Amino acid sequence: MDAKARNCLLQHREALEKDIKTSYIMDHMISDGILTISEEEKVRIEPTQQQRAAMLIKMILKKDNDSYISFYNALLHEGYKDLAALLHDGIPVVSSSSGKDSVSGITSYVRTVLCEGGVPQRPVVFVTRKKLVNTIQQKLSKLKGEPGWVTIHGMAGCGKSVLAAEAVRDHSLLEDCFPGGVHWVSVGKQDKSGLLMKLQNLCTRLDQDESFSQRLPLNIEEAKDRLRILMLRKHPRSLLILDDVWDSWVLKAFDNQCQILLTTRDKSVTDSVMGPKYVVPVESSLGKEKGLEILSLFVNMKKADLPEQAHSIIKECKVVERCHWGILTDLLHKWNQS
Ligand SMILES: Nc1ncnc2c1ncn2[C@@H]1O[C@H](COP(=O)(O)OP(=O)(O)OP(=O)(O)O)[C@@H](O)[C@H]1O
Numbered sequence: 001m002d003a004k005a006r007n008c009l010l011q012h013r014e015a016l017e018k019d020i021k022t023s024y025i026m027d028h029m030i031s032d033g034i035l036t037i038s039e040e041e042k043v044r045i046e047p048t049q050q051q052r053a054a055m056l057i058k059m060i061l062k063k064d065n066d067s068y069i070s071f072y073n074a075l076l077h078e079g080y081k082d083l084a085a086l087l088h089d090g091i092p093v094v095s096s097s098s099g100k101d102s103v104s105g106i107t108s109y110v111r112t113v114l115c116e117g118g119v120p121q122r123p124v125v126f127v128t129r130k131k132l133v134n135t136i137q138q139k140l141s142k143l144k145g146e147p148g149w150v151t152i153h154g155m156a157g158c159g160k161s162v163l164a165a166e167a168v169r170d171h172s173l174l175e176d177c178f179p180g181g182v183h184w185v186s187v188g189k190q191d192k193s194g195l196l197m198k199l200q201n202l203c204t205r206l207d208q209d210e211s212f213s214q215r216l217p218l219n220i221e222e223a224k225d226r227l228r229i230l231m232l233r234k235h236p237r238s239l240l241i242l243d244d245v246w247d248s249w250v251l252k253a254f255d256n257q258c259q260i261l262l263t264t265r266d267k268s269v270t271d272s273v274m275g276p277k278y279v280v281p282v283e284s285s286l287g288k289e290k291g292l293e294i295l296s297l298f299v300n301m302k303k304a305d306l307p308e309q310a311h312s313i314i315k316e317c318k319v320v321e322r323c324h325w326g327i328l329t330d331l332l333h334k335w336n337q338s
């Protein structure tokens with residue numbers, strides 16, 4: 001981890017240890033591939049909340065820049081905006097002569113924008129889906145300066161959230177179309193009070209310096225108005241990413257002439273919202289070649305050198321006809337942790 005990030009964590013260690021509840025934070029970090037189940041267990045067996053937080057921070061301090069970013073994102077998503085603000089200045093920026101991260105081709109600008117927007121990192125084992133990412137990016141470019149909706153839809157576990165994050169991991173798209181940045185919201189299945197809480201958290205995130213209002217919106221209508229003003233005045237030309245939307249009534253709260261990318265299993269969720277709509281369907285299955293590619297990355301072996309069992313594993317992960325992304329990757333992560 002960079003010295004700046006490390007110092008920032010050390011400087012605010014006490015405040016973090018005092019306030020954070022580790023369980024939800026660790027869920028985020030596990031799904032980012034930063035923490036293992038056994039590390040989570042090691043934290044969980046500590047007797048008090050403060051000791052659990054202290055153990056988690058001790059572990060993060062031994063890890064890399066991605067861990068810092070994952071921890072920062074988790075704080076942001078779990079409503080610890082004040083604590084996230086303390087860590088904001090320490091967010092590591094990858095810099096080299098070309099400004100590119102040699103491994104992934106991601107510039108430091110992209111990293112910083114995505115980190116600030118709470119966009120999840122790539123899965124540890126990652127294979128590209130160039131054609132789909134390009135299609136999403138093409139649709140997103142239609143939102144340049146124009147309100148509208150881009151919907152990524154497909155069955156559970158087909159990789160929609162990973163694709164949404166990947167589509168915005170692009171320097172020229174961010175610079176040209178969304179210079180105001182991106183804001184990722186994990187929506188999920190919500191009732192009215194759950195939605196209000198999501199909106200309140202988002203308004204707080206978008207108004208970190210509290211220049212617009214001191215108090216949280218009290219109902220969905222008020223939150224919708226607040227969000228409209230914040231997007232218009234404080235974050236023009238930014239992209240709102242609504243991940244995992246289940247209900248069309250939820251989208252009404254965001255129907256504010258903004259630029260929105262959303263993922264959903266049900267493409268009819270945008271039926272009643274206003275403005276231009278673009279849809280990107282995602283196939284639920286993953287071809288045998290991609291399946292083998294994931295396996296080969298996972299075991300760090302060339303595809304051609306994989307043993308015969310690799311083909312059987314791919315077959316085992318079939319749903320209906322073809323191999324399923326979620327099932328295969330879940331299986332591999334479980335193996336890795338056992
Ligand atoms: N390109 C990829 N490379 C490697 N793993 C991937 C890729 N895309 C998705 N996965 C893995 O597949 C699983 C499902 O992906 P993801 O969460 O994006 O699906 P989803 O369609 O958003 O699911 P849901 O409908 O439940 O929200 C995850 O474990 C993810 O890490």
Ligand SMILES: [Mg+2]
Pocket residue numbers: 160161162243244263
């Ligand atoms: Mg998803």
